[in-house]
Amino acid sequence: MSLGFSKISIKNIHKAFGNNIVLDGLNLEIQKGQSMVIIGASGTGKSVLLKNIIGLLKPDQGSIKVNGEETVGVGWNRKQKFLKKVGILFQNAGLFDSLTVWENVAFPLMQDKSFDRKRAQKKAFEKLSEVGLASDTANLMPAELSGGMKKRVGLARAIATDPEIILFDEPTTGLDPIMGEIINELIVEKVQQLGATTLSITHDISSAKKIGNKIAMIYGGKIIWIGEVSELNSSGNKYVDQFIQGSAEGPIQMDFKPC
Amino acid sequence: MNPFASIGRTVIAFANHIGRITIFTSRSLYHCFTPPFYWHLLIRQIIEIGFYSLPVVGMTAIFTGMVLALQSYTGFARFNAEGAVAGVVVLSITRELAPVLAGLMVSGRIGAAMAAEIGTMSVTEQLDALKTLSTDPFKYLIAPRIIAGILMLPILVLVADIVGVFGGYLISIYKLGFNSTIYLERTWEILEPIDVISGLVKASVFRLIISLMGCFHGYHSRGGAQGVGAATTNAVVSASVLILAFNYVITELYFAI
Numbered sequence: 168m169s170l171g172f173s174k175i176s177i178k179n180i181h182k183a184f185g186n187n188i189v190l191d192g193l194n195l196e197i198q199k200g201q202s203m204v205i206i207g208a209s210g211t212g213k214s215v216l217l218k219n220i221i222g223l224l225k226p227d228q229g230s231i232k233v234n235g236e237e238t239v240g241v242g243w244n245r246k247q248k249f250l251k252k253v254g255i256l257f258q259n260a261g262l263f264d265s266l267t268v269w270e271n272v273a274f275p276l277m278q279d280k281s282f283d284r285k286r287a288q289k290k291a292f293e294k295l296s297e298v299g300l301a302s303d304t305a306n307l308m309p310a311e312l313s314g315g316m317k318k319r320v321g322l323a324r325a326i327a328t329d330p331e332i333i334l335f336d337e338p339t340t341g342l343d344p345i346m347g348e349i350i351n352e353l354i355v356e357k358v359q360q361l362g363a364t365t366l367s368i369t370h371d372i373s374s375a376k377k378i379g380n381k382i383a384m385i386y387g388g389k390i391i392w393i394g395e396v397s398e399l400n401s402s403g404n405k406y407v408d409q410f411i412q413g414s415a416e417g418p419i420q421m422d423f424k425p426c
Numbered sequence: 427m428n429p430f431a432s433i434g435r436t437v438i439a440f441a442n443h444i445g446r447i448t449i450f451t452s453r454s455l456y457h458c459f460t461p462p463f464y465w466h467l468l469i470r471q472i473i474e475i476g477f478y479s480l481p482v483v484g485m486t487a488i489f490t491g492m493v494l495a496l497q498s499y500t501g502f503a504r505f506n507a508e509g510a511v512a513g514v515v516v517l518s519i520t521r522e523l524a525p526v527l528a529g530l531m532v533s534g535r536i537g538a539a540m541a542a543e544i545g546t547m548s549v550t551e552q553l554d555a556l557k558t559l560s561t562d563p564f565k566y567l568i569a570p571r572i573i574a575g576i577l578m579l580p581i582l583v584l585v586a587d588i589v590g591v592f593g594g595y596l597i598s599i600y601k602l603g604f605n606s607t608i609y610l611e612r613t614w615e616i617l618e619p620i621d622v623i624s625g626l627v628k629a630s631v632f633r634l635i636i637s638l639m640g641c642f643h644g645y646h647s648r649g650g651a652q653g654v655g656a657a658t659t660n661a662v663v664s665a666s667v668l669i670l671a672f673n674y675v676i677t678e679l680y681f682a683i
């Protein structure tokens with residue numbers, strides 16, 4: 168147990184869909200200012216964990232505290248209050264395809280009544296240029312963007328309100344290595360600027376090492392290993408070793424049924 | 427396989443489905459009447475549902491009126507009652523055909539579009555993103571569609587009434603050789619306000635069904651493009667069947683009063 172202040176504190180979370188037990192008593196503490204990365208194989212419940220944290224799914228059991236306040240089982244208004252402090256980059260960016268790029272970035276800003284459209288637009292353009300998008304992309308529709316550009320717009324939207332906490336679901340998956348690297352660097356830079364606490368989910372080990380200072384591995388519905396980035400290669404944990412080497416032989420059994 | 431178990435399962439699944447639709451409906455209606463309201467989205471839906479549906483509804487109505495005049499003429503001519511054509515056309519159009527056909531056409535056009543749009547948003551995490559950005563999808567997406575629907579379908583049906591009667595008139599005058607003044611007089615004589623009103627009441631109910639089915643199936647669609655396709659089909663089929671069923675029920679009530 169660390170003595171630092173816990174920004175996000177997850178205790179004994181259980182989540183099952185029918186007979187499929189996904190999270191089985193998971194515990195995780197994220198300290199203020201920390202960049203936590205969760206790694207784990209496909210289908211181990213990384214996205215489910217994230218959705219539990221932001222209240223899109225309700226855990227069957229357990230407690231999740233953000234800034235010391237319980238978020239499980241609270242009503243819509245309380246939930247929105249804490250979500251105002253959180254920026255989220257979704258796995259597929261989750262951009263609204265009926266809005267233009269800048270309107271997407273301005274969307275979280277305009278939820279705040281004191282922000283008029285003009286001011287929100289100005290700030291949206293600033294955020295877009297911070298993620299390296301020229302102002303001529305601002306008036307495009309999301310459907311007209313490449314995958315990498317979408318991720319950048321999603322990132323701009325996630326940091327639009329200068330949140331204290333940012334959650335990244337697979338920020339580099341599906342991108343080429345160079346674009347992946349650009350996104351990694353952007354994340355590191357923005358997080359430093361904002362002094363934010365972050366939780367990232369990925370199965371890209373090199374990305375994990377870059378954007379994280381702490382790494383946790385999820386397996387069987389629990390965190391089975393947690394440590395500093397520098398300890399990853401010498402964890403002495405068979406599961407972690409198998410995962411970072413990407414070998415099919417080892418204790419991790421994938422559900423793979425040949426047809 | 428135990429036959430009782432499978433009957434039981436079907437019944438439970440059916441009750442479960444009805445329950446979910448009921449909850450969805452009450453939530454949707456609740457959000458239609460509580461702020462915040464997204465006026466610009468409502469106006470966009472009104473244009474989408476109302477204005478852009480005019481051509482398809484107008485075309486349907488005019489051809490229906492035309493064929494109705496032709497068919498009732500050939501039928502009534504057998505017992506020398508050609509004079510009833512005007513009355514049959516205006517009553518069938520206002521009471522039944524305009525609301526039902528406009529409802530079915532709009533269900534194909536708008537119900538499908540709603541299911542596809544909301545379904546795509548659901549499977550691409552846009553609904554999730556909305557919920558985390560202080561925006562309730564029921565207020566932002568569903569309420570404007572339902573309000574716009576309830577406002578616009580009666581207007582579309584009114585247009586369909588006029589265009590449909592005009593279609594019957596065209597055929598009666600120019601093909602069947604009726605006298606224009608007498609035909610119009612007969613039409614006015616037989617038409618009661620209640621005929622039009624009952625048609626408009628039907629239209630509002632149908633419209634609610636169309637929006638609800640479109641939104642419900644879209645909102646609950648799962649699993650990529652295939653799921654969105656299934657949601658679209660389900661929205662149109664269930665709305666069409668419900669429209670025909672409710673049409674009967676409302677007509678029955680109308681004759682009961």
Ligand SMILES: Nc1ncnc2c1ncn2[C@@H]1O[C@H](COP(=O)(O)OP(=O)(O)OP(=O)(O)O)[C@@H](O)[C@H]1O
Pocket residue numbers: 184187189207208209210211212213214215216370
């Ligand atoms: N809404 C849902 N309903 C039912 N089952 C679900 C739902 N969401 C996820 N699951 C199940 O939960 C398990 C974990 O899914 P999850 O999406 O969290 O995996 P993941 O670790 O994010 O994988 P990936 O790396 O491929 O994104 C899977 O078995 C999945 O089938």
Ligand SMILES: [Mg+2]
Pocket residue numbers: 213214215258
């Ligand atoms: Mg995932």
